[in-house]
Amino acid sequence: xxxxxxxxxxxxxxxxxxxxxxxxxxxxxxxxxxxxxxxxxxxxxxxxxxxxxxxxxxxxxxxxxxxxxxxxxxxxxxxxxxxxxxxxxxxxxxxxxxxxxxxxxxxxxxxxxxxxxxxxxxxx
Numbered sequence: 109x110x111x112x113x114x115x116x117x118x119x120x121x122x123x124x125x126x127x128x129x130x131x132x133x134x135x136x137x138x139x140x141x142x143x144x145x146x147x148x149x150x151x152x153x154x155x156x157x158x159x160x161x162x163x164x165x166x167x168x169x170x171x172x173x174x175x176x177x178x179x180x181x182x183x184x185x186x187x188x189x190x191x192x193x194x195x196x197x198x199x200x201x202x203x204x205x206x207x208x209x210x211x212x213x214x215x216x217x218x219x220x221x222x223x224x225x226x227x228x229x230x231x232x
Contacts, residue, residue: 118148119150120150120151120153122148122149123149125144128146128147129144129145129154130145134205154203155202162204163206165193165198168198171213172189175217175223175228175231185220185221192216198212198213
């Protein structure tokens with residue numbers, strides 16, 4: 109997963125249907141068999157295939173705003189969380205599925221605020 113984060117700035121171009129590679133299909137963190145996956149012809153990143161489409165960055169920023177309104181979250185903590193999400197490449201919908209995005213978001217919020225994971229999940 110570290111390699112994906114380094115190349116998340118790529119303008120991904122998918123390969124054709126004939127070039128797809130068969131890889132494990134993961135849903136909510138669990139393998140569900142094999143399916144054909146597209147990959148980026150520029151950087152080689154394999155596109156995540158999941159039943160749940162990734163969300164836009166704005167969704168997670170809105171959740172953070174709601175959380176900040178009901179929990180004690182300072183502006184500095186919000187900024188640190190946003191920076192952590194940007195570094196992690198949460199906006200790379202090509203390389204991340206929704207489950208991975210949620211994990212990145214939850215980990216960043218817990219790291220900088222100490223809010224329990226269960227409380228954060230209520231907003232997702």
